[in-house]
């Protein structure tokens with residue numbers, strides 16, 4: 001049986017020592033009351049819910065999966081419904097929602113911590129409230145007053161849940177191809193017809209009603225992505241007074257049988273003239289949906305941080321217990337039949353890789369979450385817009401870098417268990433299977449890389465990247481003079497210079513041939529991911545060095561992880577940069593018919 005202990009010490013380190021979250025939040029009028037004690041209390045409770053309620057259902061969910069019944073209704077695995085009821089009773093769905101709709105009005109940062117722990121505990125279960133929160137965000141930003149009145153309180157309380165319905169059989173990445181139709185009706189509503197596939201949490205038994213956010217085309221719509229509109233389609237129609245009416249014409253046609261996240265219902269959803277209402281302006285649906293998609297991209301990053309952490313915890317515990325072979329340096333536990341495998345250098349590499357990816361991801365994701373709070377709430381317009389630029393730039397990196405790393409980390413976690421990792425009962429193979437989808441949905445990692453390099457870096461002539469570079473430059477200047485920081489600052493400065501050079505080089509090549517962007521994007525995003533981790537690990541090392549005389553072994557461990565990161569993981573960038581520079585020629589040389 002796997003185990004999970006919420007990593008409260010490291011969470012608190014990132015919040016209080018790295019980000020000084022309470023001070024940063026004090027600058028935001030909405031959060032002046034959010035002090036350290038409040039933060040600590042909430043994250044402890046979040047960790048308790050995750051480890052005591054959601055975690056025990058993780059393997060059950062994987063084994064049982066969801067069930068579709070003859071009438072099209074779907075039930076979730078044993079215990080999922082009761083856990084959801086507890087979640088709702090605890091007020092968790094409302095944590096960071098607008099008080100005007102019954103929310104508790106706390107910072108996004110705290111939801112990010114909550115979602116890390118929930119995803120470590122049970123990614124499949126967490127997707128039900130996770131998607132609802134995305135639907136809340138989207139309707140809060142773009143819904144009409146009536147939609148807000150009808151839906152937001154119910155989503156905030158958790159009585160109802162939400163979904164995002166984009167994908168169709170012939171249209172995934174290229175949403176411009178979508179065909180679902182929306183016909184205007186005399187009363188101002190729309191009749192929605194079409195088939196959506198792969199819809200997470202599309203139907204289930206956790207809540208009374210489900211509000212589907214559906215992309216569809218109006219009859220006069222322009223072709224391509226400029227002609228897509230967004231609609232709310234409730235599972236049960238909702239009367240003007242907010243009460244639930246008859247079933248809408250939207251049903252789950254089937255459940256997908258899939259590699260992982262078995263506890264989450266991935267549905268084919270049939271819309272047969274279902275009644276919907278327009279969200280935002282006609283043909284501007286993608287803009288509105290982007291609110292949900294961006295939230296979901298950070299959410300997928302948190303899924304991956306969660307899995308990285310839990311895989312690490314279990315493989316570290318196993319490596320201390322499992323006895324095989326002797327240390328190359330001579331027996332470390334001569335009283336035992338063999339040494340624990342943690343003595344072996346390569347087992348340590350696997351453990352430290354997971355640990356560094358977990359700690360790097362936590363620092364990065366929480367930092368971005370705090371930026372979102374700043375972007376939404378800072379009184380100074382210039383600070384808000386500068387921070388918004390950073391969030392825009394970094395979102396695809398959170399999505400792709402964290403999810404790629406989580407697949408590596410869960411895989412290394414499994415490998416630490418040897419053959420036992422491949423056996424279901426230990427739980428490690430489930431983490432690998434669950435982690436795999438995160439690289440695909442919410443826009444594949446290739447698409448995130450193209451978004452970063454093509455749109456966010458080259459698309460604005462490097463302005464956002466330069467702003468980000470200045471944050472790193474300031475830190476290098478400040479710390480570069482300190483001898484004990486040199487082991488971190490030198491490689492950080494080196495990778496920062498290389499990213500700048502690489503960006504210019506690809507930009508020049510791209511002017512002659514657009515395929516150069518496609519050829520370089522994936523290694524480019526990973527390189528930028530490493531630049532960010534190098535910066536954050538250097539900052540964390542600085543704090544650890546300042547506390548080196550402390551009795552708390554936490555700082556010693558932090559320093560050791562940072563050193564491992566710089567020695568063993570950052571050097572991957574040498575290869576990545578070569579790959580990015582190698583360009584498109586060898587990729588495009590082979591005629592398609594010869595594949």
Ligand SMILES: Cc1cc2nc3c(=O)[nH]c(=O)nc-3n(C[C@H](O)[C@H](O)[C@H](O)COP(=O)(O)OP(=O)(O)OC[C@H]3O[C@@H](n4cnc5c(N)ncnc54)[C@H](O)[C@@H]3O)c2cc1C
Nearest residue numbers: 164165166167171172173198199200266441442443444446
């Ligand atoms: C379990 C699961 C849950 C999901 N949940 C939801 C959900 O809740 N709502 C929803 O709407 N969708 C959902 N999806 C769909 C998911 O978002 C899509 O699968 C994903 O966006 C990719 O689309 P596709 O599968 O059609 O792949 P395609 O778009 O066909 O892509 C195939 C491959 O081609 C690559 N590719 C495509 N275009 C380019 C390009 N221009 N340059 C380089 N490479 C390219 C892709 O990266 C990919 O590797 C889910 C999918 C799964 C499997």
